Amino acid sequence: MGTALIFATVVKLAGAPVYLLRQQVHWRTLLRLVVGGLPGVFGGSLLLNRIRSEQSDSLLYAVLGFVIVTVASLNLFQMIRHSLRNNLRDRSRWLPLVALPIGAEMGFSSAGPGAIGSIALLGLTTLSTAQVVGTDVFFGLAMSSVGGGIQLTAGHYAPALLWKLIVGGIAGVHAGANMSAILPSRPLRVGLSLWIIGLGAQLCWRGLAS
8 A cells, every 4th residue: 555655645646746837737626525524534544554454455345446446436427427517516615525535535445536536526526527627636645645655764665566566657657648628528528437446346346346
């Protein structure tokens, strides 16, 4: 988990300037996410070494995967059934409450901001897809920096594996940043939801198969 958190921090840090230059970060929304997420990731990371076990990991992955698949599927259904812009309402005031368990979950398993954070932004805000991606990248950067820092100081990471991940990850994050700026908003939202569903199904299967 420490390796994954440090990797996420480095990769997001490498991609962050691209989103800044393209003004794809909605700062007020990001602040609301961070206000809720930081206490969660602190608590999750500090509690990790006390109660973590193989059984709790399996349950966590299964529940997390189920939640991701369910919420992303509902979001996709709404996009297909209704006009994207006419049916969105700004409910971003709920983001701090939503971000709290996202941060806590990241402290336990290093997953969270990418998938669940995107779902929250897609469902609770009127941001464009490019802004959803950029804002979520910075939210993930803040969360992984805290969680990764805690694991780094504790020595919970694999240096050889970390460098291999970073080499491919930096190239991937720049490719993704370019795609989010070029592709039309609605198809990108649909594609993002489908990707999140696939990620959730993978997590659910991992938990059930363990």
